[in-house]
Amino acid sequence: MLFEQIATGGCQSYLLGCPDTQCAVLIDPEISQIDRYQGLASRYGVRIRYVIDTHTHADHFSAAHRISETLGVPTVMHQVSPAPHAGLRLGDDEMLIVGNLRIRALHTPGHTRDSMCLVVGDRVFTGDTLLIGGTGRTDLPTGNPEQLYDSLFGKLLTLDPALLVYPAHDYKGRTHSTIGAEIAENPRLQKRDRAEFVQMMRELNLAAPTHMTEALRTNMTGGKTVSQLLADAAAKVPHIGLEELRRHIDGGANNLLVLDVREDAAFRSGHIPGARHLPRGQLELRVNEEIPDPTMRIVTCCEFGKISTLAAATLRELGFMRAVALDGGMKIWRDKDYPIET
Numbered sequence: 001m002l003f004e005q006i007a008t009g010g011c012q013s014y015l016l017g018c019p020d021t022q023c024a025v026l027i028d029p030e031i032s033q034i035d036r037y038q039g040l041a042s043r044y045g046v047r048i049r050y051v052i053d054t055h056t057h058a059d060h061f062s063a064a065h066r067i068s069e070t071l072g073v074p075t076v077m078h079q080v081s082p083a084p085h086a087g088l089r090l091g092d093d094e095m096l097i098v099g100n101l102r103i104r105a106l107h108t109p110g111h112t113r114d115s116m117c118l119v120v121g122d123r124v125f126t127g128d129t130l131l132i133g134g135t136g137r138t139d140l141p142t143g144n145p146e147q148l149y150d151s152l153f154g155k156l157l158t159l160d161p162a163l164l165v166y167p168a169h170d171y172k173g174r175t176h177s178t179i180g181a182e183i184a185e186n187p188r189l190q191k192r193d194r195a196e197f198v199q200m201m202r203e204l205n206l207a208a209p210t211h212m213t214e215a216l217r218t219n220m221t222g223g224k225t226v227s228q229l230l231a232d233a234a235a236k237v238p239h240i241g242l243e244e245l246r247r248h249i250d251g252g253a254n255n256l257l258v259l260d261v262r263e264d265a266a267f268r269s270g271h272i273p274g275a276r277h278l279p280r281g282q283l284e285l286r287v288n289e290e291i292p293d294p295t296m297r298i299v300t301c302c303e304f305g306k307i308s309t310l311a312a313a314t315l316r317e318l319g320f321m322r323a324v325a326l327d328g329g330m331k332i333w334r335d336k337d338y339p340i341e342t
């Protein structure tokens with residue numbers, strides 16, 4: 001089996017491939033690693049056939065939807081997953097056949113209702129059901145400590161003790177463990193009485209993960225994260241550096257329109273000399289009267305260089321083919337003591 005474990009902070013994702021047929025699957029991909037997964041697949045000469053999420057992640061951004069769309073392959077999740085983009089849904093004990101690999105899903109609710117573990121040959125991908133020296137938490141949406149107890153003690157831990165355990169998270173740099181080692185040493189699994197286990201899980205009092213609402217929104221719906229939206233816009237427009245813009249302005253460029261897209265108060269408190277003001281919220285409403293010449297060279301600017309990128313992308317879509325965005329924003333412009341007009 002071709003095997004790569006890709007760590008992103010504490011998130012673990014996996015590329016598994018069949019060397020005989022050159023087909024592969026991706027398990028729990030993370031949004032910032034899309035190029036890496038595709039690079040690895042190319043390096044091994046494998047084609048990714050399925051993208052699997054072991055559950056609805058609440059703590060990081062899944063790349064499953066994005067990669068599925070790019071590659072034209074299904075996102076695979078459990079039957080009860082809320083994600084509308086899950087094109088293939090597995091029930092308990094159902095299997096994906098990928099070349100010579102047999103990937104068997106075990107429904108293991110508890111961390112989330114749609115959690116599943118994946119048994120492949122000598123190893124099991126445990127998602128957040130079982131971690132090395134821990135378990136997934138059960139206090140986030142659809143979590144349930146009783147179900148986690150049943151999934152662990154009634155199902156996962158009854159598998160061959162020699163099976164290698166590859167979890168969806170590890171924050172201590174460990175790569176894997178075994179079922180046997182976890183039964184023997186995992187502190188949470190020492191509470192083998194159902195009521196004691198449930199009480200322990202209920203008393204963990206963990207802080208909510210950062211970005212939880214955004215992660216749930218995007219992972220449950222297949223929508224974009226805010227940074228994806230910005231990255232997509234940035235990929236569609238050229239940028240110009242602050243220093244270069246300043247040089248053009250100092251040189252008295254009269255073929256360049258600096259378009260400040262911030263709100264009124266921000267614009268009035270100080271802007272790039274000669275900048276025209278058209279707030280982002282009114283861009284589509286007023287663009288025809290404000291910029292009659294679609295061939296005009298336009299540089300959009302805002303406070304931090306994010307909204308200006310969206311504005312430049314919108315202008316390009318509207319046909320202003322020379323719209324570019326400032327690489328940076330007024331914050332850095334002021335910090336550099338570049339000229340300001342009030």
Ligand SMILES: [Fe+2]
Pocket residue numbers: 055056057058059111128136
């Ligand atoms: Fe999770």
